[in-house]
Amino acid sequence: xxTSTHRxxxxxxxxxxxxxxxxxxxxxxxxxxxxxTQSEPHDVPLGVAGPPPxxxxxxxxxxxxxxxxxxxxxxxxxDALTTAIRHREVYGGLTVGPDGPTLLLAxxxxxxxxxxxxxxxxxxxxxxxxxxxxxDLAPLPEADPRGVGLAAAALPLTxxxxxxxxxLVLVFSGRPGLQTATMLGFAAVAALTVTALxxxxxxxxxxxxxxxxxxxxxxxxxxxxVLLGLGALFGRxxxxxxxxxxxxxxxxxxxxNSAPELLPSGWGAFGQFLPQGANATLLRSTAYFGDSxxxxxxxxxxxxxxxxxxxxxxxxxxxxxxxxxxRA
Numbered sequence: 001x002x003t004s005t006h007r008x009x010x011x012x013x014x015x016x017x018x019x020x021x022x023x024x025x026x027x028x029x030x031x032x033x034x035x036x037t038q039s040e041p042h043d044v045p046l047g048v049a050g051p052p053p054x055x056x057x058x059x060x061x062x063x064x065x066x067x068x069x070x071x072x073x074x075x076x077x078x079d080a081l082t083t084a085i086r087h088r089e090v091y092g093g094l095t096v097g098p099d100g101p102t103l104l105l106a107x108x109x110x111x112x113x114x115x116x117x118x119x120x121x122x123x124x125x126x127x128x129x130x131x132x133x134x135x136d137l138a139p140l141p142e143a144d145p146r147g148v149g150l151a152a153a154a155l156p157l158t159x160x161x162x163x164x165x166x167x168l169v170l171v172f173s174g175r176p177g178l179q180t181a182t183m184l185g186f187a188a189v190a191a192l193t194v195t196a197l198x199x200x201x202x203x204x205x206x207x208x209x210x211x212x213x214x215x216x217x218x219x220x221x222x223x224x225x226v227l228l229g230l231g232a233l234f235g236r237x238x239x240x241x242x243x244x245x246x247x248x249x250x251x252x253x254x255x256x257n258s259a260p261e262l263l264p265s266g267w268g269a270f271g272q273f274l275p276q277g278a279n280a281t282l283l284r285s286t287a288y289f290g291d292s293x294x295x296x297x298x299x300x301x302x303x304x305x306x307x308x309x310x311x312x313x314x315x316x317x318x319x320x321x322x323x324x325x326x327r328a
Contacts, residue, residue: 176317221305226308
């Protein structure tokens with residue numbers, strides 16, 4: 001006797017599709033809009049150098065104007081503060097000397113933080129009745145003075161890891177060696193292509209071409225290997241979970257459009273342990289701090305990306321072992 005499966009009416013199915021898509025759209029909108037609308041400084045590392053009374057006065061003014069916004073570190077002199085900025089230990093700082101205050105910036109580390117520091121420095125100098133000199137230790141290129149090109153690379157870099165993983169799982173199912181080799185080859189070609197576009201089309205970078213390429217390769221490979229491993233081991237469910245995490249968490253929390261310290265408290269730090277956040281940090285270090293590379297932030301980012309790549313390889317190996325056992 002033939003059995004028939006009960007299916008809900010077409011109208012109910014249509015309503016269910018509308019509700020599901022609406023919820024998905026709301027989740028995506030919140031994931032991308034919340035970090036932007038709730039953007040404010042949270043313990044942004046800032047340096048100060050000068051006589052102790054002047055340093056204390058600056059710290060007090062920062063605490064009064066932006067409570068909890070800045071984590072201030074005092075340095076012995078301007079040279080020590082400059083070194084800290086070049087090594088990305090702080091985003092910028094104020095020095096006070098006989099000729100008055102000087103604001104040291106690193107716009108390449110975060111244009112938004114550099115803008116905020118400029119406003120704060122000008123306000124403090126105006127209150128003190130002294131002119132403020134500004135020096136940018138990591139300026140953005142003249143062709144891209146707002147760093148738009150680098151920020152616009154966030155979503156394409158996420159897709160660079162996601163799309164080939166989907167294609168390889170579908171086309172080369174059950175062939176982990178070929179999948180891995182193809183993913184690494186794509187990561188190399190994609191990294192070179194994106195770097196060339198940033199350099200020659202958008203003018204977003206001017207130095208360390210091959211360093212930027214290597215950093216992009218590490219980020220794309222780490223993201224792609226993890227997604228490929230999830231797809232190889234868990235199929236479409238694994239790809240779906242990995243894609244959702246990459247787009248809804250990794251991309252908005254990468255901090256490439258602003259800085260991790262400007263995201264909602266705690267989420268920025270969490271984003272740096274995801275491939276996209278680590279790749280964003282590594283990209284800024286290679287693009288604008290090439291003379292000081294590898295700095296501590298870049299070193300941490302490389303470790304994070306290496307761990308994700310290792311996880312991806314382990315997942316791929318596990319999928320291959322399971323396949324051989326099923327054949328046996």
